[in-house]
Amino acid sequence: MAKDGVMTIENLIEKASKYLSADDIAFIQRAYEFAKQAHKDQYRKSGEAYIIHPVQVAGILVELKMDPVTIASGFLHDVVEDTEVTLEDLEEEFSKEVAMLVDGVTKLGKIKYKSKEAQQAENHRKMFVAMAKDIRVILIKLADRLHNMRTLKHLPPEKQRIKANETLEIFAPLAHRLGISTIKWELEDTALRYLNPQQYYRIVQLMKQKRNERETNIEEVIEEVTKQLEDVNIKAELSGRPKHLYSIYRKMSEQNKQFNEIYDLLAVRVIVDSIKDCYAVLGIIHTCWKPMPGRFKDYIAMPKPNLYQSLHTTVIGPKGDPLEVQIRTKEMHEIAEYGIAAHWAYKEGKQIQTGKKSFEEKLTWFREILEWQTETHDAEEFIESLKIDLFSDMVYVFTPKGDVIELPSGSVPLDFAYRIHTEIGNQTIGAKVNGKMEPLDYELKNGDIVEVMTSKHSYGPSQDWLKITQTSQAKNKIRQFFKKQRREENISKGKELVDKEIRALGIEPKDVMTEENLKRVYERFNFVNAEDMYAAVGYQGITAALIATRLTDKIRQTRQKEQDLAQTIEEVNNDAKEKKAHKKDSGVKVEGVDNLLVRLSKCCSPVPGDEIVGYITKGRGVSVHREDCPNIQTEEAKQRHLHVEWEKHQTQKQYHVDLEISGYDRRGLLNEVLQAVNETKTNITHVNGRSDRNKMAVIQITILIHNTDHLRKIVERIKQIKDIYSVTRTVQ
Numbered sequence: 001m002a003k004d005g006v007m008t009i010e011n012l013i014e015k016a017s018k019y020l021s022a023d024d025i026a027f028i029q030r031a032y033e034f035a036k037q038a039h040k041d042q043y044r045k046s047g048e049a050y051i052i053h054p055v056q057v058a059g060i061l062v063e064l065k066m067d068p069v070t071i072a073s074g075f076l077h078d079v080v081e082d083t084e085v086t087l088e089d090l091e092e093e094f095s096k097e098v099a100m101l102v103d104g105v106t107k108l109g110k111i112k113y114k115s116k117e118a119q120q121a122e123n124h125r126k127m128f129v130a131m132a133k134d135i136r137v138i139l140i141k142l143a144d145r146l147h148n149m150r151t152l153k154h155l156p157p158e159k160q161r162i163k164a165n166e167t168l169e170i171f172a173p174l175a176h177r178l179g180i181s182t183i184k185w186e187l188e189d190t191a192l193r194y195l196n197p198q199q200y201y202r203i204v205q206l207m208k209q210k211r212n213e214r215e216t217n218i219e220e221v222i223e224e225v226t227k228q229l230e231d232v233n234i235k236a237e238l239s240g241r242p243k244h245l246y247s248i249y250r251k252m253s254e255q256n257k258q259f260n261e262i263y264d265l266l267a268v269r270v271i272v273d274s275i276k277d278c279y280a281v282l283g284i285i286h287t288c289w290k291p292m293p294g295r296f297k298d299y300i301a302m303p304k305p306n307l308y309q310s311l312h313t314t315v316i317g318p319k320g321d322p323l324e325v326q327i328r329t330k331e332m333h334e335i336a337e338y339g340i341a342a343h344w345a346y347k348e349g350k351q352i353q354t355g356k357k358s359f360e361e362k363l364t365w366f367r368e369i370l371e372w373q374t375e376t377h378d379a380e381e382f383i384e385s386l387k388i389d390l391f392s393d394m395v396y397v398f399t400p401k402g403d404v405i406e407l408p409s410g411s412v413p414l415d416f417a418y419r420i421h422t423e424i425g426n427q428t429i430g431a432k433v434n435g436k437m438e439p440l441d442y443e444l445k446n447g448d449i450v451e452v453m454t455s456k457h458s459y460g461p462s463q464d465w466l467k468i469t470q471t472s473q474a475k476n477k478i479r480q481f482f483k484k485q486r487r488e489e490n491i492s493k494g495k496e497l498v499d500k501e502i503r504a505l506g507i508e509p510k511d512v513m514t515e516e517n518l519k520r521v522y523e524r525f526n527f528v529n530a531e532d533m534y535a536a537v538g539y540q541g542i543t544a545a546l547i548a549t550r551l552t553d554k555i556r557q558t559r560q561k562e563q564d565l566a567q568t569i570e571e572v573n574n575d576a577k578e579k580k581a582h583k584k585d586s587g588v589k590v591e592g593v594d595n596l597l598v599r600l601s602k603c604c605s606p607v608p609g610d611e612i613v614g615y616i617t618k619g620r621g622v623s624v625h626r627e628d629c630p631n632i633q634t635e636e637a638k639q640r641h642l643h644v645e646w647e648k649h650q651t652q653k654q655y656h657v658d659l660e661i662s663g664y665d666r667r668g669l670l671n672e673v674l675q676a677v678n679e680t681k682t683n684i685t686h687v688n689g690r691s692d693r694n695k696m697a698v699i700q701i702t703i704l705i706h707n708t709d710h711l712r713k714i715v716e717r718i719k720q721i722k723d724i725y726s727v728t729r730t731v732q
């Protein structure tokens with residue numbers, strides 16, 4: 001490649017004529033004339049006529065042996081951007097294909113790259129390839145960049161640095177991926193010159209100093225190998241392999257090596273006619289000099305992902321220094337230098353096709369790599385190289401900050417939003433693309449700058465979003481949102497249903513919704529918490545009635561007991577009313593007084609056997625109390641005491657006694673008490689029962705008894721009942 005000299009149009013035509021037909025030459029010449037006319041009053045920063053630039057770009061493409069359409073597009077690559085000429089003009093004047101290629105190059109020119117981390121550089125490279133659509137656009141762009149780098153000195157220093165950096169980060173790696181090492185090396189070397197001029201010129205200087213010594217050594221080696229090859233009749237071209245500045249620089253800085261350690265390595269390249277010869281040459285070299293272990297690489301059997309093929313070996317050379325040898329065929333050499341361009345090099349009778357055909361060709365290319373690639377050690381690089389074509393179904397867009405986001409083609413701003421952050425996705429209310437509001441189903445295009453508008457008050461995704469979005473990431477996040485939202489709905493619906501069922505049981509929900517009770521029930525049904533339980537009711541995984549029944553079982557038991565109790569009490573009382581005997585005779589006689597109105601006091605209900613005392617009331621006769629009745633113990637009351645005694649032989653008479661029985665509140669206790677009393681053939685006239693918070697049951701019964709002996713028996717009998725704490729005779 002003519003690095004220094006400027007290629008004239010005549011040089012270019014002459015070179016192109018070697019592989020293009022007269023018609024093709026006429027076609028590219030017409031493109032040149034058109035470009036020259038379009039740029040006629042324009043000059044470059046260097047002061048030269050502008051047309052020199054497109055001629056150099058087209059010249060580089062000729063050196064890559066590209067097809068006439070690509071070369072013509074090289075001539076025309078700046079006309080749409082810099083002159084009045086439109087794409088329609090180009091299509092009319094030349095072809096749709098030319099217009100498409102020029103359009104691609106123009107668009108690539110608009111991508112602005114801000115140096116960021118490695119991942120961003122990688123995304124930018126992918127974006128380049130994806131935007132290019134046709135890989136020839138990249139080749140034209142690489143040629144364009146190469147010439148711009150060659151003339152970088154005319155730009156101000158700040159711009160030089162930006163361009164050089166961009167070249168190192170984007171263009172050189174792209175050239176490498178495409179296997180175009182000639183362009184890659186020149187781009188890297190030139191970039192280094194502007195990014196680190198001190199080191200660059202130092203290495204140049206060191207290389208000059210060593211040149212003579214090296215050249216002598218190389219000549220010796222070449223002479224020896226040539227002689228050996230002549231003996232076995234193998235035709236070969238031998239040359240000293242040029243070392244590239246940037247690769248020396250990188251080895252020095254990355255591996256922290258001295259210049260001598262790198263540059264002293266002698267390197268020879270042998271180019272032969274056939275693969276068979278490659279291995280023959282390898283054998284001869286290994287017989288002449290001792291191979292260094294672990295340095296032999298067979299890239300013929302296992303090509304590099306970018307199609308590179310060669311045999312590599314290092315031997316201990318004639319001077320005792322390591323000697324690097326690369327052996328390859330002419331064809332392999334072409335691919336080593338020109339990569340994909342060599343693969344697609346224009347050959348007479350084989351027109352490069354566009355559209356489907358060219359895509360099929362690309363696929364063939366990748367299939368070949370796949371077949372060749374049997375080793376996995378370069379897997380990462382291999383995958384990357386595959387991506388170049390496979391990610392034609394990806395779209396690359398910018399965040400407002402200039403980061404590149406990779407999305408499947410067909411993606412919409414919502415996919416972008418969910419890629420940035422789930423919350424951003426959920427709160428999206430609109431999107432600006434390239435500063436203009438666009439609908440949420442706008443299909444993103446390569447290079448779009450996307451700005452998502454969000455609101456904290458957004459209602460979140462709508463069902464439509466599932467249809468609009470392209471990425472599974474976005475779809476999953478949207479589904480998650482709905483699931484979560486539905487869960488909340490299910491919880492509140494479930495709670496409502498459970499409350500309703502509880503009310504149907506005649507119970508206020510709040511009476512059973514204690515934390516303890518809820519926990520007991522959700523654990524009973526193996527839920528982690530009450531919300532899970534309600535949610536399950538909401539989506540009908542379990543019935544509300546079942547939950548309500550469980551939640552209320554305790555309170556219902558208690559109420560049932562109360563009801564039972566009330567019923568028993570009522571029955572007994574009714575019974576007693578019917579049987580009520582109207583015996584007026586108190587069975588007490590007052591000493592010395594007959595027919596005195598005597599009645600038994602209700603407060604202490606004395607019965608025969610009790611010590612009793614009479615009490616003279618005002619106008620209501622004598623009331624009989626137990627001697628120890630607290631109601632008649634005052635001094636004043638004692639004045640009214642009167643001696644009374646029980647009549648003898650009065651077994652038929654019955655007297656009311658109030659008993660208070662307390663015990664542990666359990667089911668059936670009251671019945672047992674009542675049964676015990678019944679067993680003693682004692683009538684009950686009244687019964688009442690209640691229980692308190694401490695599980696204490698208190699039963700009050702009024703019974704009809706004959707005397708204290710009778711009473712004692714009953715009390716003893718009751719006391720024998722399980723869970724009875726105490727039995728007392730009450731005084732009102």
Ligand code: MN
Nearest residue numbers: 053077078144
């Ligand atoms: Mn240009």
